[in-house]
Amino acid sequence: MQKSLHLDPAKCTGCLQCEMACSYEKLGEFNPSRSLIKVFTFHEEGRFSPYTCTQCDEAWCMRTCPVDAITMDLTTGAMVVSENKCVGCKVCTIACPFGTINYVQETGKVAKCDLCGGDPECAKACPTEAIVFIDSNATGYDRMKAFAEKSLPSANAS
Amino acid sequence: MSWTRKVLRVNLTEGTCTPEPLNMEWAHDYLGQRGLATKYLVEETDPKVDPLSPGNKMIMATGPLTGTMASTGGRYSVITKGPLTGAIACSNSGGFIGNEFKNAGWDMIIFEGKSPKPVYLYIENDLTELRPADHLWGKSAWEADEMLHKDHQDPNLKIAVVGRPAEAGCLFAAIVNDLHRAAGRSGVGTVMASKNLKAVAVRGTLGIAAPENPDAFFEAVADGKEVLAENAVTGEGLPTYGTQVLMNVINSVGGLPAHNMRDVGFDKAENISGEAMHEPRASDGKPNLTTNGACFGCTIACGRISTIDKTHFSIKDQADKPQYQGASGGLEYEAAWSLGADTGVDDLDALTYVNFLCNEDAIDPITLGCTIAAAMELFEDGKITLEDTGGIDLRFGNAKALVEVIELTISGEGFGADIGQGSKRLCEKYGDPDLSMSVKGLEFPAYDPRGIQGIGLNYATSNRGACHVRGYTIASEVLGIPVKTDQNDAEGKPELVKAFQDATALVDSAGICLFTTFAWGMDNIAPQIDAACEGDWSVDKCLEAGERIWNMERMYNNAAGFTSDDDTLPKRLLKEAVKSGPTKGNVSRLGEMLPKYYEIRGWSDKGIPSSETISRLGL
Numbered sequence: 001m002q003k004s005l006h007l008d009p010a011k012c013t014g015c016l017q018c019e020m021a022c023s024y025e026k027l028g029e030f031n032p033s034r035s036l037i038k039v040f041t042f043h044e045e046g047r048f049s050p051y052t053c054t055q056c057d058e059a060w061c062m063r064t065c066p067v068d069a070i071t072m073d074l075t076t077g078a079m080v081v082s083e084n085k086c087v088g089c090k091v092c093t094i095a096c097p098f099g100t101i102n103y104v105q106e107t108g109k110v111a112k113c114d115l116c117g118g119d120p121e122c123a124k125a126c127p128t129e130a131i132v133f134i135d136s137n138a139t140g141y142d143r144m145k146a147f148a149e150k151s152l153p154s155a156n157a158s
Numbered sequence: 159m160s161w162t163r164k165v166l167r168v169n170l171t172e173g174t175c176t177p178e179p180l181n182m183e184w185a186h187d188y189l190g191q192r193g194l195a196t197k198y199l200v201e202e203t204d205p206k207v208d209p210l211s212p213g214n215k216m217i218m219a220t221g222p223l224t225g226t227m228a229s230t231g232g233r234y235s236v237i238t239k240g241p242l243t244g245a246i247a248c249s250n251s252g253g254f255i256g257n258e259f260k261n262a263g264w265d266m267i268i269f270e271g272k273s274p275k276p277v278y279l280y281i282e283n284d285l286t287e288l289r290p291a292d293h294l295w296g297k298s299a300w301e302a303d304e305m306l307h308k309d310h311q312d313p314n315l316k317i318a319v320v321g322r323p324a325e326a327g328c329l330f331a332a333i334v335n336d337l338h339r340a341a342g343r344s345g346v347g348t349v350m351a352s353k354n355l356k357a358v359a360v361r362g363t364l365g366i367a368a369p370e371n372p373d374a375f376f377e378a379v380a381d382g383k384e385v386l387a388e389n390a391v392t393g394e395g396l397p398t399y400g401t402q403v404l405m406n407v408i409n410s411v412g413g414l415p416a417h418n419m420r421d422v423g424f425d426k427a428e429n430i431s432g433e434a435m436h437e438p439r440a441s442d443g444k445p446n447l448t449t450n451g452a453c454f455g456c457t458i459a460c461g462r463i464s465t466i467d468k469t470h471f472s473i474k475d476q477a478d479k480p481q482y483q484g485a486s487g488g489l490e491y492e493a494a495w496s497l498g499a500d501t502g503v504d505d506l507d508a509l510t511y512v513n514f515l516c517n518e519d520a521i522d523p524i525t526l527g528c529t530i531a532a533a534m535e536l537f538e539d540g541k542i543t544l545e546d547t548g549g550i551d552l553r554f555g556n557a558k559a560l561v562e563v564i565e566l567t568i569s570g571e572g573f574g575a576d577i578g579q580g581s582k583r584l585c586e587k588y589g590d591p592d593l594s595m596s597v598k599g600l601e602f603p604a605y606d607p608r609g610i611q612g613i614g615l616n617y618a619t620s621n622r623g624a625c626h627v628r629g630y631t632i633a634s635e636v637l638g639i640p641v642k643t644d645q646n647d648a649e650g651k652p653e654l655v656k657a658f659q660d661a662t663a664l665v666d667s668a669g670i671c672l673f674t675t676f677a678w679g680m681d682n683i684a685p686q687i688d689a690a691c692e693g694d695w696s697v698d699k700c701l702e703a704g705e706r707i708w709n710m711e712r713m714y715n716n717a718a719g720f721t722s723d724d725d726t727l728p729k730r731l732l733k734e735a736v737k738s739g740p741t742k743g744n745v746s747r748l749g750e751m752l753p754k755y756y757e758i759r760g761w762s763d764k765g766i767p768s769s770e771t772i773s774r775l776g777l
Contacts, residue, residue, distance in 0.1 A: 013450060013451055017227060029368060030225055030364035030365065031261060031364070031365030088544070
């Protein structure tokens with residue numbers, strides 16, 4: 001079973017534990033500026049929104065890479081950048097409609113979420129379940145359930 | 159390793175920024191943040207220095223857990239001599255800038271001297287320089303923040319900044335970071351402005367190296383997070399209601415002061431409580447509270463993010479000011495109490511608005527609210543007149559007067575200039591010094607020492623004046639953490655106060671938030687520090703360091719000219735009994751507690767640490 005990261009801004013408090021966990025996993029240091037998951041704060045809306053790669057099947061980044069540095073991990077479904085192959089041309093960063101693959105000037109390569117090989121640290125670090133790692137075929141089920149709940153007699157009582 | 163081992167020394171007179179190594183010998187004794195920066199201040203300045211002179215220094219300091227995955231590990235403190243009190247000032251703030259300092263590679267920044275012209279400090283990792291701030295001078299903290307973000311085209315820049323009151327000499331100006339977090343008390347912002355330093359803007363991308371012992375660190379950190387999640391206060395009360403969870407609780411036990419502490423108990427407390435912030439309002443069906451928000455690394459997330467009712471008198475004619483129309487940092491308990499219960503104002507939207515103003519222009523809402531409350535009592539007593547206030551009808555409960563007088567305080571005009579001096583100077587000026595509800599010049603927070611005995615002893619002996627976050631005995635006396643003590647008992651309180659004060663000094667030196675201690679004991683905290691840092695940080699060593707820090711601060715204050723005569727409370731709290739409610743008939747029994755407190759501290763009956771105490775703590 002493949003799993004996907006499922007992000008719920010309504011539950012996010014903006015604490016950035018996910019960004020620290022991501023950078024520690026990838027770099028062995030706490031460095032939110034290098035995190036591959038980002039939490040955006042919309043101050044005047046009172047909203048915090050985590051965002052990262054959705055791991056497209058027909059990934060624009062993978063299709064566009066001229067040196068085949070991006071490949072799919074067949075176990076996790078993640079699109080993974082090979083640092084050995086990447087030449088830092090940045091074409092993938094232009095191709096990605098979501099902006100979730102980015103150039104890193106410190107390394108001269110691009111970096112993106114690779115689902116930590118199937119056990120993403122961000123989800124483990126999130127204290128509010130705003131980031132969960134769940135069955136890829138069921139990422140809509142919590143919203144479905146909320147609608148299903150509306151059919152309960154108790155929901156119509158008042 | 160947790161410390162970056164680097165200090166940035168900024169000489170504002172000379173315009174230089176010089177890196178130097180952190181004194182690791184001191185770090186082993188004073189840990190970081192509050193303790194370690196105070197050690198630097200003590201070693202480098204004369205305790206008798208005029209707080210607003212170039213001879214005073216101001217230190218922004220992180221702790222070893224700042225910027226790590228330890229829950230709440232994002233704190234930083236500002237340490238200096240405070241202009242409101244003349245005592246040691248140490249104001250602690252959350253938000254995100256603490257981590258940014260650390261990620262830029264700096265444990266602390268020492269500011270000395272005075273710049274000839276307005277400047278701000280720009281830090282991008284190793285690039286550190288003072289830049290002209292003429293264009294920022296005269297702007298609110300929020301406006302300056304926005305301008306700096308625009309100038310640098312960097313949304314990730316973290317900014318700590320002072321507002322207009324600091325520039326105008328208001329003695330309780332704060333330093334606001336990340337728009338609505340503040341190093342709030344004692345006038346640290348006034349010191350910053352006195353140095354012609356408008357802001358510190360920092361961007362850090364270097365990363366913080368792995369902890370000393372990663373396996374032990376992540377285990378201790380995970381354990382700590384679990385304890386916070388399962389605790390009723392940190393796992394549920396604080397995320398749901400914020401610190402405002404306390405409004406109804408403290409009122410119900412007879413501990414909520416009101417009307418400049420003339421009364422204990424506020425019959426309209428419910429209207430300004432955490433529960434009220436969840437109630438949908440008539441105009442748009444939305445509650446005051448938009449969401450809860452976390453500071454950096456915090457798994458509690460107690461912060462309030464709120465909106466003001468767009469039809470409310472305070473903002474209905476300010477549609478051109480978007481900063482009041484959207485969500486921002488909302489009411490915390492202390493501000494709701496000081497601006498609300500203490501002034502008799504129960505208008506939640508008015509309080510949210512003036513709280514926004516405090517953030518926008520970086521002033522301490524506790525001292526502000528208490529000073530206005532004192533002015534209201536003087537007004538009702540006829541000692542302050544309409545002529546003095548410029549026509550403002552400054553009676554208790556008048557929300558419009560509250561808003562007007564705060565707008566004046568921010569501009570520093572008219573009667574606002576008097577308010578800006580704090581309650582001690584205001585009450586002296588208008589002929590009734592006993593009406594200042596303060597200790598060592600710092601106004602009280604939201605717990606009455608007649609209704610809750612131990613907190614009174616803490617206020618009287620706190621090194622920065624009347625302050626709840628120097629020894630929060632409310633945890634034990636009201637909430638039963640870690641064990642319940644009777645709020646009406648004086649017995650056992652000296653021991654309780656000492657234990658809370660020492661533990662707090664250590665927590666404030668570590669880079670984590672004091673609110674963790676609703677759930678964490680030192681046995682949760684010490685293992686996190688021990689795994690993160692070199693050296694031995696056992697529970698005993700942590701408590702000893704806390705006691706060392708407390709005594710160091712005390713010795714600084716003694717050298718600054720404070721004596722045991724200053725370890726007292728206003729006459730009202732010692733003589734005027736509570737008139738009604740569960741604590742009716744009580745006064746503070748400070749006199750019963752203070753001698754015992756000195757004794758167990760190892761101090762003389764004049765409050766001076768004995769030579770044995772000094773040598774035991776290695777001071």
